Amino acid sequence: MPKKVFYAEADKLGIKFTAKELSSILSANSQDNPLMQDKSMIDPATGMLDQSKLKEALSNIKKAKGDQLDMIEAQIIEPQKLTSISQKYFALLNGAAYYPSWMQEKDSKENKKFATISYVTVPYNVISDSTIKVTDAEVEKYVANHKDLFKQEAGRKISYVVFSQLPNGADSTKAKELVEVLKNDFQADNNPRNFIARNSSAIPYDSNYQAKDRLQTTKLDSILKVPQGTVYGPYVDGGAYVLAKIISSKVYPDSAKARHILIGTIDPQSGQPLMSDSAAKKLADSINIAISGGASFDAMVKQYSTDQGSKEKGGIYDNFAFGQMVSEFNEFCFTKPAGTRGVVKTQFGYHIIEAMGQKGSSPKYKIAFLAKEIIASEATINNASLEATKASAEKDGAKLDAYLKTKGINKIPLPTLIKENDFSVGQLQDARQLVRWVFEAKKGQVSEPFSIGDQFVVATVDNIYTEGTQDVATARQMAENDIKNEKKATEISKKLGSNPTLESAAAAYQKQVETAGADSSITFGSQLIPGVGYEPKLIGASFNPTYQTKVTAPIVGKSGVYVMKVNSISDKTAETPEAAEAARKERITALRNQSAGNWFEGLKKQATIKDNRSKVY
Structure with a gap:
């Protein structure tokens, strides 16, 4: 649509996006530069674009052909072009906002x-x-006199009935039995990690100690009251039946302060590698030795740390709670005396950590959870499918209504109009296939069952609306x-x-x-x-x-x-020159804001646009 509507208008005004402009954008050390999102393009020593890699990337863009060129156009060039031309066009609109003196005088006089x-x-x-009482003839006359208020898009009104695939009482009982039969073995077992894995628990075993406020489970107070090694449950938590067993408890500080230098091996945002494990460890060890020899920790943070969250604060994390950090980082900071420094490996790379102190203390718990999800059985799903199929066998909407009445089931009328390109229907998400059927069906037609989310849906087309003026009803x-x-x-x-x-x-x-x-x-x-x-x-x-x-x-x-x-x-009291100038600026700002919200809609109204996405998706 930008190409059909916006670019054509911009071209008339001489607004262009040049190759030189693209090169300037891609060469800039700016977050707006898409190349900066690729960590392999960054020089780790400076945090800036690696100039040799930039030169190679620009050369590859110029040489690209076929599918590679199409990908570069879609992912790099087109977004930059649209942003640039939009900014220039909007700057023209801003500059064109004009509040003539005669209008200002008129407004001033009126106010x-x-x-x-x-x-x-x-x-x-x-x-x-x-x-x-209002007759149909009166509505028809009113609509004829106010046509702009009663324009409608093409669409459909439907109603539908749902048959749930969610677990029923029998499924819940089965899940409960699955954990109950394991309760005695769970209590007797001394290797919770293997027991949890061997019995396919929905909650994996966590060997880390956790503060009470970080244990996300129902019945926690009851669990903590039973003796260590005793199994509590089963109880329902988050759609599963659960057994809980306190493996051990220890007193740890509640919060800690530390500073660190991260030599990252992987970018946590993109997952892209930053440095090999061996190179990262070698660099971390050498930095730690340098600090021991008198090098400034702060200077090392600024030069080497890849943790942007703490880099500007000297690498310091202050007053972080027990369990807030990854386990290896947490273990060092909450067990080492203040002043202790060491190299610690985590999933992010190698940290040179210096413990700076801890506050408070309370018990922390290591708890094993054995959980079995309450899931719908094949019989439950098949039964829902069968009921939906029976309903869809009715010939039309009226017969479906009669059938549902005998079952004590109500259809759900959808109050909003469904558009041809919609992907959802009311509360039903990912309902694209249903929408496509709706626009192929006739009024009164009953659909086959559609599996949407955790339910089967049978729909009827109640009304068909064509683009134009609304009918009386x-x-x-x-x-x-x-x-x-x-x-x-x-x-x-x-x-x-x-x-x-x-x-x-x-x-x-x-x-x-x-x-x-x-x-x-x-x-x-x-x-x-x-x-x-x-x-x-x-x-x-x-x-x-x-x-x-x-x-x-x-x-x-x-x-x-x-x-x-x-x-x-x-x-009123005479307006001061300062107040008049403030009013003038306020009016110009209002004009600019108005144009900011309306300019693209205005261009679209001038164009003839046919949306054919529904033919493809």
């Missing part, structure tokens, strides 16, 4: 005056909706309230009469005469009237000098009918 008014509000709810929901308000306005206005007084209007519906504007809040540019809301007709009438000497006829508003008299139209 200089403020009105005070007395008014009576007769809200539409004084007449009950149930007393107002569809438009009624939105139009009916407006039509009722129009009828109420006519009835209220008739009762008030063409020449009411404020007092007669108030008496007619037992309302009060109210005032507004004494706080200078009603200006010609106001959007709202305090105590009333958004009523532009009332604001307009507030500045009609005629109504300073007489009461208005009934004014039909958004929320009710109003009768009003203007008490005064006065000038």
